[in-house]
Amino acid sequence: xxxxxxxxVSKSYGALNVLRPFSLEIEHGEFVVLVGPSGCGKSTMxxxxxxxxxxxxxQIFIGDREVTDLAPGDRDIAMVFQNYALYPHLTVRQNIGFxxxxxxxxxxxxxxxxxxxxxxxxxxxxxxxxxxxxxGGQRQRVALGRAIVRQPQAFLMDEPLSNLDAKLRVHxxxxxxxxxxxxxxxxxxxxxxxxxxxxxxxxxxxxQGGLIQQIAAPDELFNNPANLFVAGFIGSPG
Ligand code: ADP
Ligand code: MG
Numbered sequence: 001x002x003x004x005x006x007x008x009v010s011k012s013y014g015a016l017n018v019l020r021p022f023s024l025e026i027e028h029g030e031f032v033v034l035v036g037p038s039g040c041g042k043s044t045m046x047x048x049x050x051x052x053x054x055x056x057x058x059q060i061f062i063g064d065r066e067v068t069d070l071a072p073g074d075r076d077i078a079m080v081f082q083n084y085a086l087y088p089h090l091t092v093r094q095n096i097g098f099x100x101x102x103x104x105x106x107x108x109x110x111x112x113x114x115x116x117x118x119x120x121x122x123x124x125x126x127x128x129x130x131x132x133x134x135x136g137g138q139r140q141r142v143a144l145g146r147a148i149v150r151q152p153q154a155f156l157m158d159e160p161l162s163n164l165d166a167k168l169r170v171h172x173x174x175x176x177x178x179x180x181x182x183x184x185x186x187x188x189x190x191x192x193x194x195x196x197x198x199x200x201x202x203x204x205x206x207x208q209g210g211l212i213q214q215i216a217a218p219d220e221l222f223n224n225p226a227n228l229f230v231a232g233f234i235g236s237p238g
Contacts, residue, residue: 002026002027002061003027003186004024004025004026004060004154004188005024005025005059005060005061006024006025006026006045006049006058006060007023007059008021008058008059009021009022009023009045009055009057009058009059009060010022010055010057010058011045011048011053011055011056011210012056018044018210019041019044019045019048019210020211021057021058022045022058024205024212024215026186029184030186030202030203031180031186031187031189031200031202031203032187032188032189032204032205033190033196033197033200033201033204033205034046034189034190034207035190035191035194035197035204035206035207035233036192036206036207036213037192037208037233038192040207040209041207041210042158042190042192043190045190045207046156046158046190048060049062049156049188050075050077050079051067051070051071051072051074051075062075062076062153062154063153075153076152076154077152077154077156078147078152079155079156079158080143080144080156080157080160081157081158081159086139086142086143087131088130088132089130090130090131091128091130092118092123092126092127092129092142092145093114093128095131095142095145095146096114096117096118096142096145096149097111097114097149098146099150100113100114100150113149113151114145117148117149120148120179121141121142121179122141123138123145126138126142136164136165136168137164137171137172137175140164140172141175144160148179148183148185153186154186155185155187155188155189156187156188157176157187157189157190158190159190159192160176161173161176161196162191162193169196173196173199176189176200177199189201194233194234194235197218198222201217201218202217203216204217204221206221206230208233213229214226214227221234222234
């Protein structure tokens with residue numbers, strides 16, 4: 001069974017249909033990127049997956065459970081958003097461990113898992129620093145650390161790099177790719193940047209106006225775009 005199954009999900013705000021019936025099966029360990037122009041419904045889709053917005057219709061399964069009506073905290077997912085807010089008064093160690101502490105995990109276990117996450121993300125030397133004493137890239141890694149420390153079924157990321165400058169963005173793309181290879185957690189990643197989508201994804205979901213235009217691996221999209229919109233959006237000659 002797929003790791004994430006989105007079945008005929010639609011979303012309307014009053015008369016505005018933001019998502020047309022949308023179905024997508026995501027395999028265990030897959031890195032899927034939702035991409036499309038601003039306003040096409042990417043963030044809405046991710047919020048529905050996360051449980052931050054209810055779907056108007058349809059069902060969502062994560063792992064082997066239906067989660068359609070479950071609260072975000074009960075879905076076994078971790079989110080990384082564009083405006084990743086680290087707690088300024090807490091150290092890196094406390095920031096990474098915060099979610100576990102809130103869940104009542106015991107201190108030895110928190111320390112062990114924070115140390116593991118810090119090692120994976122190479123922030124061990126900064127564990128006792130406060131966020132203000134970190135670079136943008138280090139802060140972004142701490143934000144990722146907060147997600148991976150929970151060992152979730154899936155990561156959901158909404159434009160996690162868009163606040164970074166161009167050079168760091170390219171660097172962090174590679175870091176997120178390497179992190180994904182190392183821990184292999186199913187990831188749904190949202191971006192409006194087609195280069196980011198084409199370089200990071202196992203499969204790309206191209207959206208426009210709340211509709212899926214095509215779902216395919218990057219080389220397939222490039223060689224066989226389904227329509228002119230897809231070809232124009234990814235800059236394919238076809
Ligand atoms: P994207 O992330 O692709 O830029 P969004 O999912 O944020 O797009 O938004 C898709 C559409 O839904 C936009 O037209 C947006 O204005 C609309 N929208 C998003 N949230 C709401 C809301 N809470 N109420 C009404 N319209 C909304
Ligand atoms: Mg968005």
